Amino acid sequence: MSRLSWPAAWTAAGAVAAALLAANIAAPPVLATSVVYAASASTGEPTPQPSGSPGTDTTPPTAPGEVRPCPPPLPTGGTPQGVVGLCWTASTDDVGVTGYEVYRLTPDGFVKATSTTSTITVITGLTIGRTYTFYIVAKDAAGNTSRPTAPFSTAAVTGMSVSPSPGTGDTTPPTKPTGIQANCLPDFKGTSFCWTPSTDDVGVTGYDVYRRTDTAWIPVGTAIGTHFTEGNLVTGESYVYFMVAQDAAGNLSLPSDLITARASGGYPTYSPPPVSCKIEYTAWSWSGGFSATVKIINLGQTPMNNWTLRFVLPDAGQKVANGWSATWSQSGKDVTASAMPWNSVIQGGASLQIGFNGTLTGANPDPTGFTLNGGVCIRG
Numbered sequence: 001m002s003r004l005s006w007p008a009a010w011t012a013a014g015a016v017a018a019a020l021l022a023a024n025i026a027a028p029p030v031l032a033t034s035v036v037y038a039a040s041a042s043t044g045e046p047t048p049q050p051s052g053s054p055g056t057d058t059t060p061p062t063a064p065g066e067v068r069p070c071p072p073p074l075p076t077g078g079t080p081q082g083v084v085g086l087c088w089t090a091s092t093d094d095v096g097v098t099g100y101e102v103y104r105l106t107p108d109g110f111v112k113a114t115s116t117t118s119t120i121t122v123i124t125g126l127t128i129g130r131t132y133t134f135y136i137v138a139k140d141a142a143g144n145t146s147r148p149t150a151p152f153s154t155a156a157v158t159g160m161s162v163s164p165s166p167g168t169g170d171t172t173p174p175t176k177p178t179g180i181q182a183n184c185l186p187d188f189k190g191t192s193f194c195w196t197p198s199t200d201d202v203g204v205t206g207y208d209v210y211r212r213t214d215t216a217w218i219p220v221g222t223a224i225g226t227h228f229t230e231g232n233l234v235t236g237e238s239y240v241y242f243m244v245a246q247d248a249a250g251n252l253s254l255p256s257d258l259i260t261a262r263a264s265g266g267y268p269t270y271s272p273p274p275v276s277c278k279i280e281y282t283a284w285s286w287s288g289g290f291s292a293t294v295k296i297i298n299l300g301q302t303p304m305n306n307w308t309l310r311f312v313l314p315d316a317g318q319k320v321a322n323g324w325s326a327t328w329s330q331s332g333k334d335v336t337a338s339a340m341p342w343n344s345v346i347q348g349g350a351s352l353q354i355g356f357n358g359t360l361t362g363a364n365p366d367p368t369g370f371t372l373n374g375g376v377c378i379r380g
Helices: 014-026
Strands: 033-036 065-069 082-089 097-106 109-116 120-126 131-140 152-155 178-182 189-196 204-212 217-223 227-230 238-247 259-262 277-286 289-298 308-312 319-324 327-331 334-338 351-359 368-372
Touching (some): 082 131, 097 120, 109 120, 109 217, 120 131, 178 259, 189 238, 217 227, 217 238, 277 368
Antiparallel strands (some): 033 120, 065 082, 097 109, 097 131, 131 152, 178 189, 204 217, 238 259, 289 351, 308 334, 308 368, 319 351, 327 334
């Protein structure tokens, strides 16, 4: 179908537009409805669409393209009301596109505003001057739905002229969320993003977040602060989002720019090394002091290089004074023995003996919590 331009696309429909707008003014709708105009440049009639084969066609149409405002002609009488005219480039399908569905963003999420077989539509019953956000999907005869268009925002007008909204109360929307940064919380398992806060003349109450699926923009949560996370996603997959700020009066900001976030696996869960060492500890004591030998046995087949042994002396009065065959240090109850240059490797299946002298002021219980290079050792 050839691309239409104003006024050619609307000339044949002018009388119909005026009559339908007048009818809507006489009986204002509770919810926004739509008026579907002709899409054929030559006849003014809807362009026939080929039908598919239900039950066999599984290929969805392509997403509609180049969504743009197409304001209808000015009404010839009655009280002006807000309307939004939309045009878009036709989708394609392996069998045939049978129609389009147009969705409008509300404080409760997207609601279907109209269904049409044309690539031109008018949404009526809106507030003059207020900006509304839409997306469009194409359908085929088998019920396959295209990927949604990106959110498209435009102001409701009276024909070709915009008039201020005469609404009462708070009618000022928050500013558009900006400064979006994806994956700002790398330790979270899923997607995350952050943004610069919106402003409002009264106050922003939250941010509604939407994620694109294969057929729609779906709400996935409301953020009170300026960051959002979503779990239960496929690690490594990319997901596309946008958000709108909302105030207490239900005014919605313009949608943020689209943000693509990759689902992270989060930081890996720490797993201590497997047990691969054995400790044989022997001590003897006297009044005010004690000596101990520590035998380190490598239970594995892999050499342990530049080993470091750690353990805990349970009694606060136990202190390491000096030692041999290792570099010894103590902090509180925690003792560390590090390899010397000449014994820095313990071969697989081999053992090494080290020891120390200590002082004490009370009991002399055996140490606990032996670890070698971070791995827990068993006691022999």
